[in-house]
Amino acid sequence: MERKYAEFAATKACELLAIDSPSGYTQKAAMWVKEAFEALGFAAKITTKGGVLADLGGADKDDALFLQAHTDTLGAMVAEIKANGRLKLTPLGGLRAENAETENVRVHTRTGKIIEGTVQLCNASVHVNGEYGEAKRTFDTVEAVLDEDVKTAEETRALGTEVGDIVCLEPRTRITSSGYIKSRFLDDKLSVGVLLGLAKYLHDTGKTPARRVYAHVTVYEEVGHGGSGSVPSGVTESISVDMGCVGDGLTCTEKQVSICVKDSGGPYSYEVVGKLIDAAKKEGADYTLDVYPHYGSDVEATLRAGFDIRHGLIGPGVYASHGYERGHLDGVEHTLRVLKGYLGV
Ligand SMILES: [Zn+2]
Numbered sequence: 001m002e003r004k005y006a007e008f009a010a011t012k013a014c015e016l017l018a019i020d021s022p023s024g025y026t027q028k029a030a031m032w033v034k035e036a037f038e039a040l041g042f043a044a045k046i047t048t049k050g051g052v053l054a055d056l057g058g059a060d061k062d063d064a065l066f067l068q069a070h071t072d073t074l075g076a077m078v079a080e081i082k083a084n085g086r087l088k089l090t091p092l093g094g095l096r097a098e099n100a101e102t103e104n105v106r107v108h109t110r111t112g113k114i115i116e117g118t119v120q121l122c123n124a125s126v127h128v129n130g131e132y133g134e135a136k137r138t139f140d141t142v143e144a145v146l147d148e149d150v151k152t153a154e155e156t157r158a159l160g161t162e163v164g165d166i167v168c169l170e171p172r173t174r175i176t177s178s179g180y181i182k183s184r185f186l187d188d189k190l191s192v193g194v195l196l197g198l199a200k201y202l203h204d205t206g207k208t209p210a211r212r213v214y215a216h217v218t219v220y221e222e223v224g225h226g227g228s229g230s231v232p233s234g235v236t237e238s239i240s241v242d243m244g245c246v247g248d249g250l251t252c253t254e255k256q257v258s259i260c261v262k263d264s265g266g267p268y269s270y271e272v273v274g275k276l277i278d279a280a281k282k283e284g285a286d287y288t289l290d291v292y293p294h295y296g297s298d299v300e301a302t303l304r305a306g307f308d309i310r311h312g313l314i315g316p317g318v319y320a321s322h323g324y325e326r327g328h329l330d331g332v333e334h335t336l337r338v339l340k341g342y343l344g345v
Contacts, residue, residue: 001283001340005197006333010181012036013193017183020106020168022075022092026050026219029071033217036196040203047230052217056199057208058343064212065343066231066238066309068298069192070221073185074322076100076119076167078107079139081157085150086143089119089167093222097137099323104170105144111160117146119169172324179329180254186318186325187243192217194241194316194332198339207345218298227298228305237272237310239342240297241335243318243325244290251288252317254327257334260313263292265300272312279341285334288317314338 021029030052037044037054044054052071058064074095080088087107089100100119107115122143123129135141144167150156173183181190195215202208212234218226227240244258252258259276260268273289280287299311316331 001201001333001337003333005201005336006329008200009193009197009332009336010175010329012196013181013186013190014173014175016071016189016192017171017173017185020108021071021073022166022168023072023220023222024092025075025108025166026072030217030219033071033192037199037215040196040199042199049219049229051219051226051230053230053232054199054215056202056213056215058210058212059208060210061212061234063236064214064232064234066214066216066235067195067241067339068216068218068227068238068302069195069241070188070218070226070298071192072219072222072226073189074222075169078161078163078165078167080163081153081161082143083153085152085156086145087117087156087161087167089139089142089144091139094322096322097139097142100169101137101142106168106170107144107146107161108166108168109160110162110165113160115146115148115159115161117144119143120145181327181329182324184324186327187321188221190318190327190332191241191243191315191335194335194339197332197336201336201340202345205345209343209345213343221298224296225301227301231302231307235307235309237312238299238302239272239312239314240299241339242297242313242315243321244315244331245292245295245321246317246319250290252290254317254319255330256286256288256317257331257338258315258317259287259289260292261289263295263297263313265296268312269310272310276312276314276338276342280338283337283341285337285341286330287334287338
């Protein structure tokens with residue numbers, strides 16, 4: 001697997017990161033993903049639920065492999081328009097107030113407008129607020145301050161803003177000359193890029209996997225039910241391609257691919273994990289095995305929905321998950337290698 005496929009994956013991830021898509025507001029991102037698979041010559045469709053299902057080819061439809069990544073991200077929704085014209089937010093997915101504070105946001109209104117603002121602590125000036133350092137950051141103590149001349153709820157409503165509007169944090173995407181990829185929402189748009197990198201490899205080489213392979217890009221992973229449907233008949237295994245955890249007590253770095261052996265939902269299939277390790281060894285991928293203490297995945301949603309499958313989880317190492325995240329091109333490359341080995345292409 002040449003470096004150029006990792007670079008392609010990162011480029012595609014950056015394009016996707018530029019499209020706001022918190023859980024529940026993913027139509028534009030899903031259409032972009034569908035068209036990206038189609039541009040590589042693969043049939044893709046938008047599922048009823050709003051995800052993307054792409055057919056990557058392969059002969060054996062009775063032993064099909066279902067690769068899943070998600071394009072929904074953390075974000076927020078307007079919960080209340082406050083009397084002072086500012087917005088009280090409710091998180092979409094596991095967004096934390098500590099991680100949202102001081103970030104620029106775009107508020108997407110149902111009237112089609114985008115209004116800029118910033119998430120701030122209530123009474124945010126340190127020269128004024130003597131309790132600035134003590135205040136616990138929650139969605140009761142931070143608010144979105146709109147960059148508009150509004151001081152009352154009526155004035156804010158007059159902009160077209162309403163409860164239920166979608167609040168998207170600026171991802172601040174950048175790739176450094178040393179190959180680090182920094183952005184919010186690398187979880188899991190970096191892995192959507194990986195699936196597109198795999199599709200590009202299949203397209204360029206003309207190789208066809210022995211098993212039928214489907215790519216499912218889900219849109220409700222961050223709220224727990226992304227992978228719960230849209231499974232084609234004949235699927236026997238599903239692998240989530242999602243961010244690999246990096247942190248104290250774990251072995252993975254941003255430059256490696258992580259193979260998850262267990263997370264909050266229990267152990268992954270012993271057989272699938274074994275085959276992922278074999279694939280990594282065969283392709284010379286720099287991999288680690290880790291237990292994720294606070295994590296759930298699309299494939300677990302697939303199992304909970306009642307599908308009779310074996311499951312696995314791999315992904316490029318990502319540090320500072322659900323915050324301002326960091327990965328590396330090497331981790332992307334090693335993830336692609338494992339997938340190449342698993343498909344036998
Ligand atoms: Zn994820």
